[in-house]
Amino acid sequence: MNNAQNVTIKGTKDGLTLHLDDTCSYEELKKELDRKISSSSYMQEEDKLITVKVEVGNRYLTVAQQEELKELIRQKRHLIVDEIKTNVVTKEEAEQLRQEQQIVTIARVIRSGQVVEVTGDLLLIGDVNPGGTVKASGNIFIMGTLKGIAHAGCNGNDEAVIAASVMKPSQLRISECINRAPDQSSDDDSKMECAYIANNKQIIVDRLQVLIQQRPNLTRFEGGR
Template sequence: MLEENQSITIKGTKDGLTLFINDRGSFEDVMKELGDKLSEYNPKKDEPVVPMTVKLGDRYINERQKQQLRELIGGKNRFTIDFFDSNVIHRDEALTWKENSDVKVINRMVRSGQVLENVGDLLLIGDVNPGGRVVTTGNVFIMGNLFGIAHAGSNGDREAIIAASYMKPSQLRIADYISRAPDYETEGVYMECGLIDEGQDKIVIDRLQVLSHKRKGISGFERRILNG
């Protein structure tokens, strides 16, 4: 995309503009070249604002540098940055991503009055007794009996699911949805899951096998749980 000795290239797309920034030159050189290019552009005040995606390749820029780009590209120009696309993330962001994407395996029983909280997906090998509660930002997998409360997607993830070997919960929660009425049979169900059905606008109980169809982003770990 970038010609030799060029720090930046701007391409038009059907969604707006894409700004490609060479990841080898200095940020100061990039800003100077971009400023020179933008100085040739004199938009009229009534022109529509054009969205721009900034592709950084293997370059990492901090929040101060992002703000500098926003001010230079916005300014008197009719552009706005919609998205920064980089192959590189900060160490803290990587650690957060790892924490959120890892499956935490815990072998214990959650008794009445106890609360087990987790970040990311949780695999609990044990029972959740009546009065016990499990809360996680990701999915909940229980290899045991779920009699208490399970809350998946506690940070607002409506794609999260709750699965259990035997499901007869006192309450299911996914994101901001709460299952107050038992959609499951009175005697409970084996190897099923709870998930949000957008069409019905509620939590429903279904067979584990439906996850590969209803949750296309299901991970390899979850596939092993389903398929053995």
């Protein structure tokens, strides 16, 4: 096998990127990596710290193997490992992704003092009364009246949105942004409204139709592009 192709080193403005072949054996890869970074011209800059990103493609690396590669790179002069990127996810990571992308449907009224929290998007068929709270790691869609608290993107997702048939909340939260009793809310109960974080990091309440432009990645719903 031609080991020369197992490791490719590319210089970027942020440091070095190491592209590691994902078809050769792990032992071959280690040996070639050691040779390549030892002889690379980038290593001649002795007084400069160099940040290294490692891309391993479709290769699965155990935690021990990742640490072994990091240590091999760290042993070379002035190299700092920033991250190891792989296309492979574990079963646990895949399950977490599945949960984050699911839509949880609940048909009930959320009364004062009740808190409903879900992983993924929440579709509530019912009202959120004053004093009630709904939370989701993703988006919140309420087919009813929102008079309580809604917190979308509660794990830090700034792209999350809140939509309700009637938007009269006591508080809106998206990620870390808070909007109490938004002044923009319409008195016309016949129009569905939505809330999202604008470029100025403020929560904006607007008509539902603007979501097509503001959040075009809502592709799980008919009409998304």
